[in-house]
Amino acid sequence: MTDWTDPDTFTQALEQVETKEKGNCFEDFEEGQVIEHDPGLTLTSHGNEAWMSQTLNHDPAYWRQDAAEARDFDEPPVHPDYLTAATLGITVEDLSEKGGYFLGRTDVRFPGTPVYTGTELTVESEVVTKKSSSSRPNYGIVSWRTRGKDAETDEVLCSYERTNMIPRRQPLETDGGTAESAEAEDDEPDLPGEFLTPEGGYFEDFVDALEQAEGRDAAVAYRHERGRSQDAVTVAYLPLATLNTAKQHHNVDVMEDSPSGDIVTYGDVTRSTALGHARSDERTYREVGFDDESFHTFVTHGDTVYAFTRVLSAEDDGDVAGTVRFEHIAFNQDDEPVYSGTRTAKIRKREN
Template sequence: MTDWTDPDAVDLSDEETFETLLDRAETREKGHYFEFFEPGDELTHDPGLVLSKAGSEDWMGQTLNHDPAYWRPDRARDRGFEAVPVHPDYLLACVMGATVEDLSEKGGYFLGRDDVTIHRSPTPGTELAVSSTVVETTPSSSRPEYGIVTWETVGRNRETGDRLVSYERTNMIPRREPTATDGSGTVTDSGDGEDESTAGPAVPDTLVTPEGGHFEEFRAALNRADETDAAVAYAHERGRTMDDGLVSGLPLSTLNTARQHHNRDVMTDSPSGDIVAYGDVTRSIALAHARSDEATYREWRYDAERFHDFVTLGDTIYGFTRVLDCDADAGPERAGAVTFEHVAYNQHRTPVYSGRRTALLQRSHR
């Protein structure tokens, strides 16, 4: 009888021998299928990252978020922070990254996030405690091999229990067994109105651009637009091309182990044909383009975040912004709230991300 504990009993470097063993071996899988999730289930994600100065600065540098309040103590104090905080995009990515192994490592499309709220601005050294609750599970009517799952995720300060960030996230998740579907996917007729195939898109004839980046200048632009039946909307000049550091490096630094960001072998046969960017990297780059044209005081909340197309290595991400509202009564005396709709688009002018963001912008007077 062969002693299989003997290291010389079998030559694992022999290709034929190894291939035979590999065919017989059971693969120990990571992640969960759609059937695992039930509404009301609570999952605690461990380990949680310790937020770091180096991690925050690397995220900001790579995504072009060059806001000095997240680098320099004097500028942080000027914005009302007691100490230099980590960047909110890095915080959000770390909270979501810690959930990937339990929620979405099996793959599937990241459909979007809603009700994203930054509750507190933590400093480097804060240890995260992250948990998720299953909100809803729905079979996919168009893709029998997938289901749709929505979770509410909360990232807390592990030491104090304080909420740092919370959101609802929706993903398509592979099923262990495909479900039956009629596959109809029919499009219903709206009945009346113009034929959409011949009518042009409903866009304003005139677009207004703010003259500067302060709150008053955004409010003045909205007032001008209201008087002329226009919209306040503009594009941002900068672009950022997706390289290996963005597509694989930044997700790994946030514990995002999803195969679609790292395993080119698996992704060759996927609809994208290659590894794809972490949605939070694409989003952060688009918001960085917008922030570079604003006098941002503080990030506040985000909503209706949707991902529309794949972003792969070599794609270049640009930003487009529409201004939706200005609220002079929100925030401290030196800032006002502005609500935006941001779009990330690629070199083919195809939208790949969209979302609403409310931020406090500095007023022009001191």
């Protein structure tokens, strides 16, 4: 009788059986294709609070009933960062579990009405474009428009467009040439002569700082003091809690021979941590949206995520809050940028 648990026997068996693979390759996507992602996810208080606490997003309106009501919420709502991460996490098995670089995301938008815990989230993605990669014949480039919806009302709760490199089932045949690239310039960076920091975190403080910088060789830009070192919770637990099954976040065995050499932090954890640092120095009223998001290098266990902010513009909407547009850059302990993106948010005004 065969002993299947005998090490030599089992090794031979493993070499002969077929692996039932997960995920899709570049060839499996077609422009215009709509993918319904299954399963969905119920947005829970535990999931919301775990995400916020571990990424240092401590806005009291998302934690306390009295603070929520003061901001015209019925109760503490789902944080936009958790909503975004959950929307993307559900898509991973169908779109990007095969691996490949996350090239960017833009046009991240939310509804005008708040989203509360208990909402059942369903997600669909449409293939916007697919094209070959001239520099990487083993990969193609795919962009999707993803929409997270309320399962009961069909209201779109979160939408964005994201682009990934996706492995090909069959490498693209090339002529052996290399992709053209622009020559690196040796010029010194054209930084402003001075950097101004807002006096506080209210809308008026950002307006004042921008007015001071106007007409001068100056920019409104500053770094945030807090940092968050990556641990087992941020690297593995948080993505898995959003149903993000990408092996990059939890399979040490597979990732040992990868370019990072280790499992890596989910991009939305890195992003949310940097935004949490920034929001701690603001009086945020509502999140409006995000654009031009890019991830620049790996964040792994033990790395520390810090944040830098540049204020781009401020517009008075004649309401309790004004609209401010920021550029946020997350960086690690070696001062290397790991994430960048622009953000539009309503920032509270001082009470008259």
